[in-house]
Amino acid sequence: MTWKRSSLHRWIATAAFGACLSFASVGLAADLDLDGVDDSVDNCAGVANGAQYDSDGDGAGDACDADYNNDGAVDSLDVELFQGSFNSEAGDESYDSVFDHNSDGQIDGSDFALLQSLASGN
Numbered sequence: 681m682t683w684k685r686s687s688l689h690r691w692i693a694t695a696a697f698g699a700c701l702s703f704a705s706v707g708l709a710a711d712l713d714l715d716g717v718d719d720s721v722d723n724c725a726g727v728a729n730g731a732q733y734d735s736d737g738d739g740a741g742d743a744c745d746a747d748y749n750n751d752g753a754v755d756s757l758d759v760e761l762f763q764g765s766f767n768s769e770a771g772d773e774s775y776d777s778v779f780d781h782n783s784d785g786q787i788d789g790s791d792f793a794l795l796q797s798l799a800s801g802n
């Protein structure tokens with residue numbers, strides 16, 4: 681009957697290890713979007729963007745930065761800028777990675793969806 685005891689021990693060890701892991705992740709700095717970048721330094725704390733691309737270098741990551749002209753608002757002026765690169769691909773003359781929010785090399789509807797979600801409603 682020793683096999684039973686050893687499997688119980690293994691179960692206890694596994695459970696204890698799991699508890700330690702979850703304890704450790706609570707103890708460390710928060711990473712709400714689970715992209716591996718601590719929220720304190722994450723340039724898009726609400727969006728999983730492990731690569732942290734920031735094409736215009738303003739401190740807000742491409743994944744959550746639709747204020748292309750950096751005037752503090754996401755509005756029709758930014759939509760106009762976006763339209764100039766819509767439907768372009770990396771390598772195209774009109775492609776600019778600031779508009780490529782999901783960094784997939786294409787500026788398309790999914791990038792526009794993020795622009796819409798960040799627009800201040802006009």
Ligand SMILES: [Ca+2]
Nearest residue numbers: 722724727729
């Ligand atoms: Ca993030």
Ligand SMILES: [Ca+2]
Nearest residue numbers: 736738740745
């Ligand atoms: Ca930016």
Ligand SMILES: [Ca+2]
Nearest residue numbers: 747749751753
């Ligand atoms: Ca703007």
Ligand SMILES: [Ca+2]
Nearest residue numbers: 780782784786
């Ligand atoms: Ca894209």
